[in-house]
Amino acid sequence: MNRHDQPNRGRLRLRLLAAAGAAALTLTAGLATPLNPAPQQAQAKGSQQATESKKEGKKVLTVAVAQSVDSLSPFLASRLLSTSIHRLMYEYLTNYDPADNHTVPGLATKWEPSADKLTWTYTIRSNSKWSDGQQATAQDAAWTFNKMMTDQGAATANGSFVTNFRKVTAPSPTQLVIELKKPQATMGALDVPIVPQHIWEKVKDFSKFNNDQSFPIVGNGPFVLTAYKADSYVRLKPNKTFWRGAPKFDELVFKYFKDQDAAVAALRKGEVSFVAGSPALTPAQAASLKGEPNIKVNDAPGRRFYALATNPGAQAKDGKHFGDGAESLLNQKVRQALFMAIDRKTLIDKVFQGHAVEGAGYIPPRFSTYHWKPSASQELAYDPAKAAQLLDAAGYKKNADGKRVEKNGKPIDYRILCHATDPNDKAVGQYVKEWFGKLGIGVTLNCLDNVTDPWLAGKYDLAFDGWSVNPDPDFVLSIHTCGALPATPKDTGATDNFICDKKYDELYDQQLAEYDTAKRADLVKQMESRLYDTGYMNVMAYPNAVEAYRTDQIKSIETMPKAAGNIYGQDGYWSWWSAVPADASGASSDGSSSTGVIIGIVAGVVALVGVGAFFAMRRRATAEDRE
Amino acid sequence: MTAEATPSLVEATDGPAQAGPSVRGPRARTTTAYLRYVAGKLGGAAVSLLAVLVTSFFLFRLIPGDPVKYMTGGRQVSAGQLAHYREEFGLDLPLWQQFTDYCGKALTGDLGTSYQFRAPVIDKISEALPNTLLLTGTAFVLYTALGIFLGTRSAWRAGGTSDRLNTGLALTLYSIPSFWLGLLLIIVFSVGMGPIPGLFPTGGMESGGKEGFAYVLDVAHHLILPVVTLVAVEYGQTLLVTRSALLDEMGSDYLTTARAKGLRDDLVRRRHAVPNALLPTVTLIFINLGRTVAGVILVETVFSWPGLGGLFYQALSVPDLPLVQGLFFVFASAVIVMNTLADLIYPLLDPRVGR
Numbered sequence: 001m002n003r004h005d006q007p008n009r010g011r012l013r014l015r016l017l018a019a020a021g022a023a024a025l026t027l028t029a030g031l032a033t034p035l036n037p038a039p040q041q042a043q044a045k046g047s048q049q050a051t052e053s054k055k056e057g058k059k060v061l062t063v064a065v066a067q068s069v070d071s072l073s074p075f076l077a078s079r080l081l082s083t084s085i086h087r088l089m090y091e092y093l094t095n096y097d098p099a100d101n102h103t104v105p106g107l108a109t110k111w112e113p114s115a116d117k118l119t120w121t122y123t124i125r126s127n128s129k130w131s132d133g134q135q136a137t138a139q140d141a142a143w144t145f146n147k148m149m150t151d152q153g154a155a156t157a158n159g160s161f162v163t164n165f166r167k168v169t170a171p172s173p174t175q176l177v178i179e180l181k182k183p184q185a186t187m188g189a190l191d192v193p194i195v196p197q198h199i200w201e202k203v204k205d206f207s208k209f210n211n212d213q214s215f216p217i218v219g220n221g222p223f224v225l226t227a228y229k230a231d232s233y234v235r236l237k238p239n240k241t242f243w244r245g246a247p248k249f250d251e252l253v254f255k256y257f258k259d260q261d262a263a264v265a266a267l268r269k270g271e272v273s274f275v276a277g278s279p280a281l282t283p284a285q286a287a288s289l290k291g292e293p294n295i296k297v298n299d300a301p302g303r304r305f306y307a308l309a310t311n312p313g314a315q316a317k318d319g320k321h322f323g324d325g326a327e328s329l330l331n332q333k334v335r336q337a338l339f340m341a342i343d344r345k346t347l348i349d350k351v352f353q354g355h356a357v358e359g360a361g362y363i364p365p366r367f368s369t370y371h372w373k374p375s376a377s378q379e380l381a382y383d384p385a386k387a388a389q390l391l392d393a394a395g396y397k398k399n400a401d402g403k404r405v406e407k408n409g410k411p412i413d414y415r416i417l418c419h420a421t422d423p424n425d426k427a428v429g430q431y432v433k434e435w436f437g438k439l440g441i442g443v444t445l446n447c448l449d450n451v452t453d454p455w456l457a458g459k460y461d462l463a464f465d466g467w468s469v470n471p472d473p474d475f476v477l478s479i480h481t482c483g484a485l486p487a488t489p490k491d492t493g494a495t496d497n498f499i500c501d502k503k504y505d506e507l508y509d510q511q512l513a514e515y516d517t518a519k520r521a522d523l524v525k526q527m528e529s530r531l532y533d534t535g536y537m538n539v540m541a542y543p544n545a546v547e548a549y550r551t552d553q554i555k556s557i558e559t560m561p562k563a564a565g566n567i568y569g570q571d572g573y574w575s576w577w578s579a580v581p582a583d584a585s586g587a588s589s590d591g592s593s594s595t596g597v598i599i600g601i602v603a604g605v606v607a608l609v610g611v612g613a614f615f616a617m618r619r620r621a622t623a624e625d626r627e
Numbered sequence: 628m629t630a631e632a633t634p635s636l637v638e639a640t641d642g643p644a645q646a647g648p649s650v651r652g653p654r655a656r657t658t659t660a661y662l663r664y665v666a667g668k669l670g671g672a673a674v675s676l677l678a679v680l681v682t683s684f685f686l687f688r689l690i691p692g693d694p695v696k697y698m699t700g701g702r703q704v705s706a707g708q709l710a711h712y713r714e715e716f717g718l719d720l721p722l723w724q725q726f727t728d729y730c731g732k733a734l735t736g737d738l739g740t741s742y743q744f745r746a747p748v749i750d751k752i753s754e755a756l757p758n759t760l761l762l763t764g765t766a767f768v769l770y771t772a773l774g775i776f777l778g779t780r781s782a783w784r785a786g787g788t789s790d791r792l793n794t795g796l797a798l799t800l801y802s803i804p805s806f807w808l809g810l811l812l813i814i815v816f817s818v819g820m821g822p823i824p825g826l827f828p829t830g831g832m833e834s835g836g837k838e839g840f841a842y843v844l845d846v847a848h849h850l851i852l853p854v855v856t857l858v859a860v861e862y863g864q865t866l867l868v869t870r871s872a873l874l875d876e877m878g879s880d881y882l883t884t885a886r887a888k889g890l891r892d893d894l895v896r897r898r899h900a901v902p903n904a905l906l907p908t909v910t911l912i913f914i915n916l917g918r919t920v921a922g923v924i925l926v927e928t929v930f931s932w933p934g935l936g937g938l939f940y941q942a943l944s945v946p947d948l949p950l951v952q953g954l955f956f957v958f959a960s961a962v963i964v965m966n967t968l969a970d971l972i973y974p975l976l977d978p979r980v981g982r
Contacts, residue, residue, distance in 0.1 A: 070744060155708060156745075210744070210746055232831055233831070255831060257829075258928045258929075259806075261810055262810065265810075265814060265829050491709075492695070492696050492709065
């Protein structure tokens with residue numbers, strides 16, 4: 001049925017739509033024309049976008065981050081961004097020296113164990129105030145720890161720190177006493193934000209309170225959090241009364257960029273002062289920024305290791321074995337042969353394109369106290385011929401097809417678990433495939449989005465593995481102890497990849513009870529040596545932290561370690577606290593000046609009105625026509 | 628002018644024109660029929676919604692593994708803590724009980740608590756929903772308008788230079804990946820290139836710290852590039868559908884009659900041809916409307932827009948089951964609601980539907 005007898009509705013709608021469409025076109029075209037305040041902005045491009053900020057003389061340090069905040073509650077947050085921000089908001093009992101990572105005073109000025117090693121007494125500083133003016137005391141610290149010990153919800157993020165605590169008290173405002181169940185050498189490394197009791201005692205349910213409703217958030221760190229918008233930004237102002245001295249920038253903003261290329265573009269433009277890679281800028285991004293004026297690429301030793309882990313035969317604490325790791329990998333000679341088949345230097349050059357350091361011991365070299373590397377005689381250096389000999393000697397000889405076979409006669413084909421989202425895994429995997437292939441060992445790369453499930457079920461032979469290491473190495477050491485195995489095959493343990501070695505465990509217990517740093521470091525090194533010999537963890541590389549910042553916005557900023565180290569994700573607040581604004585710049589601001597916006601939008605509106613008028617006139621003409 | 632633009636019409640004008648007023652049945656009968664039609668459609672939608680509710684629960688339970696492991700991934704946790712999480716999120720209950728709890732709560736608007744954000748799912752969704760609607764809604768209005776506008780003009784002068792230019796450009800843009808175009812726009816118009824200044828912010832929805840009118844301007848400023856990206860990539864679809872629908876109508880007798888009445892070509896197009904050709908476009912409009920809620924993950928990512936698409940991505944990468952479930956439900960519901968709306972509007976646009 002025809003509907004041309006009802007023209008009015010259709011005509012009106014179409015006219016409106018058409019007008020809107022044309023207006024949109026004009027609007028966008030109008031904004032991009034040279035009639036706009038373009039020339040000034042072209043000059044301003046780069047360092048001095050900040051018309052507004054400059055007017056107020058405000059120096060803003062904007063950090064582009066790729067992670068979103070999971071929670072602003074220090075009791076719940078576990079992501080690097082959130083915990084880094086908590087470092088800025090709250091003082092911890094202790095901190096780490098930016099030069100060499102040794103423990104330095106934080107909220108506590110002194111900490112001492114008793115003779116029986118079971119009681120630690122912390123002296124709390126009297127010159128730290130909460131941002132609402134109240135004094136920070138030992139009672140706040142005691143309350144924080146007690147809350148974590150008694151409320152499961154408050155133990156979510158940092159519960160592991162208090163599992164060995166028997167009792168925590170504050171006999172005086174400057175004295176905190178922690179009694180332990182058994183000796184624990186990590187008492188100078190309690191990375192727990194201390195919160196103000198008078199604010200937090202009002203919280204009802206710690207498992208749901210995200211600390212993101214009222215601002216500014218009361219704290220005593222170098223910065224005070226003043227505003228937060230999910231997936232957009234976190235803004236912090238300097239704490240002028242911070243005991244170590246106030247930060248030099250007027251504002252610190254963490255801005256969320258989901259796309260790293262966009263973040264790099266923002267840095268190039270000067271919209272952000274700093275780009276933290278996640279976990280690092282890609283070699284291509286770093287290369288593209290190297291030649292840029294006023295941009296410094298910080299290509300520094302990182303805190304991560306990148307390893308190929310071996311399934312040692314997954315097992316639970318109850319003694320039950322599970323999973324389906326290859327039988328040949330239970331042989332130490334085979335594992336060591338696999339070490340020798342991998343050319344780490346080539347991986348650094350080709351895959352990491354120089355943005356990594358060749359792997360050796362378990363703990364990265366930046367943690368100089370605990371870093372260990374094998375002696376020449378102990379080292380399992382790249383030597384395919386020797387690897388082949390070892391395999392022959394272990395009884396895994398080649399068959400008629402040139403393939404090495406398991407004891408049951410089947411050709412060896414190792415499944416390597418790889419993260420589908422990590423390009424390094426895939427590239428390294430290809431090299432490993434080639435090198436193992438030459439030895440007569442087949443390799444299947446299992447690149448998955450979710451590696452957790454086959455991993456926890458022990459259904460793999462080899463796996464790409466990596467951890468970020470803390471100044472205190474306890475955690476990364478603990479994940480290879482028998483105690484970290486799951487209770488039963490159905491449970492989840494803290495174990496990394498099911499390693500359980502008696503000698504290693506003995507050393508672990510010794511170091512945890514050793515309060516002398518030098519002696520403890522020696523024990524830790526023995527553990528690393530043992531781990532290396534077992535051949536379970538082939539540390540191939542220590543990837544660099546590749547990040548970049550604008551030198552016309554940030555004059556200087558402290559890296560950790562000082563000589564060469566990272567800026568984002570430090571242990572401590574050193575980088576942002578120490579950052580000095582560049583004189584010439586108004587630091588970063590978002591986008592172009594507001595005059596530009598106003599003129600652009602006015603141009604758009606004018607265009608819109610124009611188009612509207614045009615259509616109205618046409619309509620009138622048509623009406624006349626009809627009559 | 629008419630003959631030049633649409634030579635095919637010459638043949639079509641041979642037949643007798645049927646341009647009389649439409650025949651209307653008794654009003655009461657039409658209303659009853661329409662009500663029955665509406666009831667049917669609403670019932671169907673309700674059943675679909677229920678099915679989505681059930682599916683979203685069981686579908687994501689098929690993901691292997693223990694949610695508690697995802698929650699505590701990479702952290703040191705004791706067995707006691709694991710048990711506590713199970714209890715807190717009701718994961719220790721039998722599946723059927725979890726399901727009845729889930730349904731009961733869902734009916735009261737409670738979609739559970741997000742594992743990673745420790746916040747009610749409904750809060751996370753309502754936080755991001757307006758942002759997504761602002762972006763996709765603005766883009767939707769613009770690309771639909773632009774698509775219809777250019778589509779009708781293309782069809783009217785089918786084969787002409789402007790038609791070929793228009794369809795060519797639309798097809799090219801339509802086939803460009805949105806994230807690539809977005810990055811290109813950022814490099815050219817945000818950072819600036821050659822004589823082109825960096826006019827727009829590189830990402831996000833606002834600079835922060837602004838209020839009132841300044842805030843509105845700030846958001847508008849941030850909105851332009853992502854909207855342009857979306858419009859550029861999406862308008863081609865509307866253009867092509869409108870164009871082909873209108874081409875189908877071009878030979879109709881009533882158009883000849885309209886011309887014979889002495890109406891201007893412009894009027895023939897706007898008042899006679901387009902309204903009749905609009906039905907496929909309306910279908911497309913409602914499909915697109917349903918999609919606006921789901922957001923546009925790629926564009927949201929490139930421009931760091933804090934919307935539902937990004938939230939969905941974050942939820943999936945954990946996987947944060949309650950959030951994934953909740954978002955899936957909202958996305959599916961939006962499509963169902965929009966399709967139902969389209970169904971309800973068809974009979975009003977074209978009385979042949981629903982009889």
